[in-house]
Amino acid sequence: QLQFVESGGGLVQPGGSLRLSCVASGFSFHAYAIGWFRQAPGKEREGVLCISSSDDITYYTAGVKGRFTISRDNAKNTAYLQMNSLNPEDTAVYYCAASDLCSGYRYYYSSWGQGTQVTVSS
Numbered sequence: 001q002l003q004f005v006e007s008g009g010g011l012v013q014p015g016g017s018l019r020l021s022c023v024a025s026g027f028s029f030h031a032y033a034i035g036w037f038r039q040a041p042g043k044e045r046e047g048v049l050c051i052s053s054s055d056d057i058t059y060y061t062a063g064v065k066g067r068f069t070i071s072r073d074n075a076k077n078t079a080y081l082q083m084n085s086l087n088p089e090d091t092a093v094y095y096c097a098a099s100d101l102c103s104g105y106r107y108y109y110s111s112w113g114q115g116t117q118v119t120v121s122s
Contacts, residue, residue: 001026002111004096009116012086020081020116022096030074033102035109036081038092047104060104086120093117
């Protein structure tokens with residue numbers, strides 16, 4: 001039973017930073033890629049970036065490379081999304097999920113947490 005708990009979202013001003021956490025359970029965390037997705041109102045859930053089981057990072061959303069980075073702590077079954085230089089276009093609910101291999105396509109992921117809201121506004 002895959003389970004994900006996202007946290008760390010909140011309200012931040014443009015240019016600010018947030019660090020999101022994703023605590024996973026129900027599977028062998030270290031053996032899977034972890035992807036971060038986001039969904040804004042009226043838009044489909046989009047892949048943002050992913051970290052493989054060997055710590056390779058792939059970016060899927062244009063404009064986040066250089067601002068966002070993903071990491072993982074296998075001992076804690078936790079993945080992180082560090083977001084810097086946030087802008088209002090980053091406002092969305094952020095989700096994490098696991099896949100055999102990194103993918104920015106949401107259908108490669110079967111289970112999702114509740115997500116954590118990130119709001120970037122003045």
